[in-house]
Amino acid sequence: MERKEFRDLASPEEAREAIRSLSLEGGINRVPLSEARGRVLVARLDAELDVPGFDRASLDGYALRARDTFGADEADPADLEIVGEVHAGEEPDVAVGEGEAVEISTGAVMPAGADAMVPVERTTPAGERVQIRTSVAPGDNVMFAGADVAAGERALGPGTRITPRDIGLLSALGIDEVPVRAKPTVGIVSTGDELVRPGEDVASERGEIYDVNSYTIAAGVEDAGGEAILYPHAGDDQDEMERILREAAAECDLVLSSGSTSASAVDVIYRVIEEQGELLLHGVGVKPGKPMLVGRLEESAYVGLPGYPVSAMMVFRTFVAPAIREAAGLPETETATVEGRMAGQERYDEGRLRLMPVGLVTDGDGETLVYPVDKGSGATTSLAEADGVVEVAPETDYLETGESVTVSLFSPDVRPPTLLGVGEDDPTLSRLLDGLDNPRYLSEGSRPGLRRLREGLPDVAVLAGPTDRDVDAEELGSWEREWGLLVKPGNPDRIEGVADLVDEDVQFVNRTTDSGLRSSLGAAVADLAERRDVERHDIVDAITGFDLGLRAHESPARKVLADEAGAGLGLRETADRLDLGFVSLGSQRVRVLVNSDRRSKPGVAELEDALESIATDR
């Protein structure tokens, strides 16, 4: 079967050009005022009436003839006869003659004959008469008909993006429906037999995964001013893809697919477009996003996003979102950028424009440090833990430590976290972080925590268990945790310690070598080897599963819970919470070390307070 190979990649500019050449625009909608916010007017709206529609009292007080007050002041008030009253929403049933006044409420129609009003504070009523202790000029305290907007005036111009303030104006004019640019409708078709919608059960043993792209891209479409329509997943079968894509193309201005863009035998989406529409390009010199497609299907524009969530999102953000915004009539987003320095060296030699997700951290001098967040295109945390993107030109070989880079933030309201921590995964730490304002914690394990602290990236590192090298850093606080083997409830295999893992037939689940628990287990294994006078590797080899370590602190426990293992490395706290049996092997201190350069950061002080509070709790 013929497979796609990517020999000639289009340039990013060619990809932009190709998308620009497609028409994404919808037509015109008439929407009720209640749905008009954020929509873009397509025509000018003129006032068809005066606002206000009548001469209106601006204050509570007395309507009168200005000339009756001339010369009046506190010492020598004008004395007028009260001949009636008029309230807001009432038609006046009285006129004001010479020497007369009418009691009037704010917003009421000025009675005939009156040309000004005096606020109640400057009057002294006495029975049927009122003393006016000030003089006013004609027009004082009156808003005349049409003073706000007059009939025939231009109220809002075409292209206005309707704000709550504009809705105020439209309401005053009595306009209940407005002509706006239709939102471009964007159909989203995710392909892949493995996809399951969130909310349904996922069979991991069969390789099923939750569909990330449909919802992420739909949210991006709505953000860009489009209307997202989710279509059912298309499997990897070409006929099914064709049927769903054509259905979407018939109903939408733009169809976005995800997946099936690359080089495998089931990556056939390009054939559907080639055979049923027009394929403008397939393969662009960007990383991630290389296998993207641009074309037309029926009357609709088409962009094929790669299946990997990071690739899909980056292609969407870079190439598709601007086109949707334009079609929706929205202004280009103000891309907020920040300048920062690279926290470490970053090599790169793939010759494609790299869209590198990065995180930000503020150093002790208030300068911004930039570090790549790259767990690979398949990891959703690559974007959730990033603040923005640095574009690295294709000809760049590496970015040097300290090199200045421009980060375009994912949105203008993105702020660097108040605290950046790296290190051990721990439940007490998770609770501490909950109480802080916008922290970020990269749970990479004790060893990477220590290494990154030495390199000067994080504000704090969280370490547990024995460390081979120490670091010259101050301790901000610490706590103890009890660790051991998590076993089935009631411990049916009667596991009592590491020796049983060696001597009995037990499937064990370990943690990665980066974790502090694993270091403590390593020490226990070394102890046992010494007591038995054998080599350490003899012990290790005899434990089934010792070499395969899982990343997070609960992962081994979950394997035991699922009956996939007889024992796992973990914490007493986890065993208690998941109702598992627990065989204690010891307790270890979890220490929070602070980067000396960052002592004065508010986030560090906040964490220190939180650490003190748990120290006094115990």
Ligand SMILES: Nc1nc2c(c(=O)[nH]1)N[C@H]1C(S)=C(S)[C@@H](COP(=O)(O)OP(=O)(O)OC[C@H]3O[C@@H](n4cnc5c(N)ncnc54)[C@H](O)[C@@H]3O)O[C@H]1N2
């Ligand atoms: N031999 C080669 N293999 C690959 C190449 C290549 O040039 N030669 N390109 C790689 C690149 S770059 C990318 S990007 C991916 C793109 O692959 P596809 O667009 O064909 O996507 P799939 O194979 O369908 O899926 C990739 C990956 O992403 C997962 N996925 C797919 N859709 C979703 C979704 N809606 N939500 C969550 N995750 C999704 C899918 O399960 C796969 O794990 O190809 C490389 N391969």
Ligand code: MOO
């Ligand atoms: O281009 Mo793929 O999108 O490198 O990950």
